[in-house]
Amino acid sequence: MSRPPHMLLRNMTTSHCIPEEPAPASPTSVAPSLGYSSSSSVDEPEEPIARPRRASTKLISQNASDVQRLIGEPGTRLIEKCCGGGCCMAATNTDRLNFEKVELPNNDAFKALQLKVGMIPTTLTQLPETPEQTIHILPVKNATSIPSPTDSAISVGEEAKSDSIDFTPHNIQTPPIDTSVHPPNFVQPHPPYAVHSAKIFSARALTKPGAEKRTYHFDLDVTDYPEEMGVDFKVGGAIGVMAPNEPGVVDELMDLLCIPKHIRDRPILLKTGGGHWPTVWGEEKARELITTRRDLLTWCSDIQSYPPTKQLMHLLAEHTTNVNEKKVLDFLCSAEGQNVFCDFRTGPHVTMNQLLHAFPSSKPPLELLLQQLQPLMPRFYSLSNDPHENCVPRAGCARLIEIAVTVHETNNWTGGLRTGVGSGYFERQALKFIEAEEKGEKPDLRIPMFKGLMANPLAREFVADGPMLLIGAGVGVAPFRGFVQRRLKNANCANKVWVLQGVRDSLLDELYTGEWGVHESEVKKVVQSRKHSGKGKYVQDEVRAQADLVWFIINSLDGRVFVCGSSKGMGEGVEEALIDSAMMKGNLSRDEATKFWDLKKEAGQYIAETW
The missing domain is CATH 3.40.50.80 (Nucleotide-binding domain of ferredoxin-NADP reductase (FNR) module)
Structure with a gap:
């Protein structure tokens, strides 16, 4: 396998430590070496001892309602460790309920959810309460005075009011950021540290075509990483990466929410009522800042990694125009539908886009949806080299750190495969780099990363x-x-x-x-x-x-x-x-x-x- 010149140089630095051939065993040596064991053959296992046949069994229950009828405790609270998301609510006695047949959505996205919805009770109980709205998206006055939509992260003074804010250019507190490749500066891992844009020095595939999982190697140039940003890189340590959601997935989500294309990158005033969001681990406080709808969905909200909660399903139910879709969504949120909801959360992986495809008449407002989505968290990757010895000639010494990333894939409802947020982002960057190099170009591709928070x-x-x-x-x-x-x-x-x-x-x-x-x-x-x-x-x-x-x-x-x-x-x-x-x-x-x-x-x- 051919390797870049910088890799050959680093390997040469380890040659003085190549262990010599082991000496013959002596009575004073107790240290064993790697023993011989064939990796190409294994002793055939013994024939399993035939077990006596067990008595036949009869299925007497297959869900919580059946169990309740057996034990006679209709108010029993079922604690299901696996389900989460508010599904472990008090079960009801379904014997006293009236049911109706509801026409289910007839689309591939809904069928892929594998919901076991039969007859639905006409009366549902313990529906989630509608939470107080804490996120507001407001128009920006004098939007033409904002230098660029990529200048997202302009903080607004605490004393300013939304009806009297001066949005002239002199209020900009940070240099412009191209948020198509780097997160806004309010996406901080941990104050006062910021996310650093590390240039990809090289990228290559570690696995061959035909491997079950694809793995890529990256050399990241951290020569210019600010010294004031925490502890040094060390062997076995890890870096955090603020990976964005895939641009095509973000556009599809905005299409499903019917957000007009001409306002997706327009500056907006974001007001929050408290908490960390849209930072990662920032202070818990109310915020007012200038950003765009695209930036919030790209860098701040996880739209594919977490199973849906009852609060999210309730939000979809509140903003659907189809009566039957609303009945199904309300049923999933209710005490009567808790068994189906638990199976739903622990079943096939579900993304936000799939939910909106499955219930096409549901169009929740973006600010309410952002309130229900989990924050987009950094992904951590262990270093695969000794960072103290990794230097290549380039105007002195370019310091590199190395990582390996295996692409994580799950089945998608469309019939293909969906990659994870972090590994999918790395693969897209690797393929861009490899393609550019094959054309003889020197691409300027970067990874938004930080150090100093998590040590392996x-x-x-x-x-x-x-x-x-x-x-x-x-x-x-x-x-x-x-x-x-x-x-x-x-x-x-x-x-x-x-x-x-x-x-x-x-x-x-x-x-x-x-x-x-x-x-x-x-x-x-x-x-x-x-x-x-x-x-x-x-x-x-x-x-x-x-x-x-x-x-x-x-x-x-x-x-x-x-x-x-x-x-x-x-x-x-x-x-x-x-x-x-x-x-x-x-x-x-x-x-x-x-x-x-x-x-x-x-x-x-x-x-x-x-x-």
């Missing part, structure tokens, strides 16, 4: 000098690359580090192959779950195969075991494998082995960063 737990525990075992799968191995680079430059490389990396197919999705700055075969073991020949296995299987190494490291002075990746599947499997290793090598019972790792976690020797 792995970084806090990296200060020790003992042996380390790094276990990860997928993009979870990205921060390990920086750990290896740093470890092999310190303490004369005396302290070893080992990596167990799980991949689906090493030919398609093994990240950073050949880019660790060391003889990878000596420190890294790659485990494939999908082999071209033979049977693959998972990284937790390799943990069991390397039980000697696990036991040596965790019982060494300042020994550390790090786990990073998805909690579902990999994280849970690795934890079970670690328990099995302790049982085998420490002659412990399962309860004792579980307690052993709990104590190691409390001592900071076992660190799991999973999501």
Whole structure:
């Protein structure tokens, strides 16, 4: 694989720490090495012991109403941990209700919601109350005196009144911002820090075509990052990224709300009654500022990540003109419809646009909708390099930080796939950069990011000098690359580090192959779950195969075991494998082995960063 010149230069800086070939085993050496274990074949499991057939069962209930009829407690309050959003309300006795057949919306968006709506009660109870309006969008007087719609974030003095504000250019407190590429300056992560526009130095795909998940690598130039903005970048640390909603999705939402195109970028006066919004973690206070409708939907409100609440459904019901749509929406908000609503929230992923397509006659005012939407929060990404050693020649030294981003996708109601807010934004930027480079152009593409707020737990525990075992799968191995680079430059490389990396197919999705700055075969073991020949296995299987190494490291002075990746599947499997290793090598019972790792976690020797 060809690599940019700056990458070759950084790899050369690690060459002095390439570990020598291991010496023959001696009686005084107790440190094991990565043991041999075949990743291409696994012992065939024994035939499962046939279990006796259980007695046949009969379904006597399938929802809360059935249970109520059985136990005879119509007022029982059902606490459903999974549903949230106000769905756990007191259930009613449906035996006394009158029902009617309601014609359901006949469109693909509604069908994709998979709502199990049958007969609807004619009388509904416990509908949400209409909240007091706290967000107001007002016209700006003398709008022609505003320099540009991209000058959003002009604060208005506390003493000024909306009917007497002077909006002449001399009131501008900040330089112009192009909000098509960078958030308004009121979108602050944490005062007094601001979001920095980091230029993309390079971007490339880490995975090959055909990989189940696409992963991209980014070099971000932070040479000009303001020194006064908090702590320094460090190995294993993370940066926050203020990723915007996709422009096409924002335009579609404004189309669905019937917002005329000629006013979408027109300056407006936004007044809030209190709270943080539209900042991220700003002070809780009332605000008056100049912005645009597009900026609020692009940078401030999450329109796709959170399941709908009853308050949001009630808002749609209040502003629908179709009688049947209103009955369905009211039913979802009521106590009588709580079971359907819980299934709705925990069912297929739903975006704001899909809801408006599903109930096409609902056109809530933008300010009321903004009041119900969750704020658009930053996404955090771990550094995949040692930022203290990353310098490339460019008018002295250009300082780079590196991250890897895997694109998160879910099924969309239109039949395609929908990407996550953050990963989708990174992929769009990567594809623009790669396309421009192929044309021989040098694109000026940027990432709105900040530091100083969130430190990866792995970084806090990296200060020790003992042996380390790094276990990860997928993009979870990205921060390990920086750990290896740093470890092999310190303490004369005396302290070893080992990596167990799980991949689906090493030919398609093994990240950073050949880019660790060391003889990878000596420190890294790659485990494939999908082999071209033979049977693959998972990284937790390799943990069991390397039980000697696990036991040596965790019982060494300042020994550390790090786990990073998805909690579902990999994280849970690795934890079970670690328990099995302790049982085998420490002659412990399962309860004792579980307690052993709990104590190691409390001592900071076992660190799991999973999501």
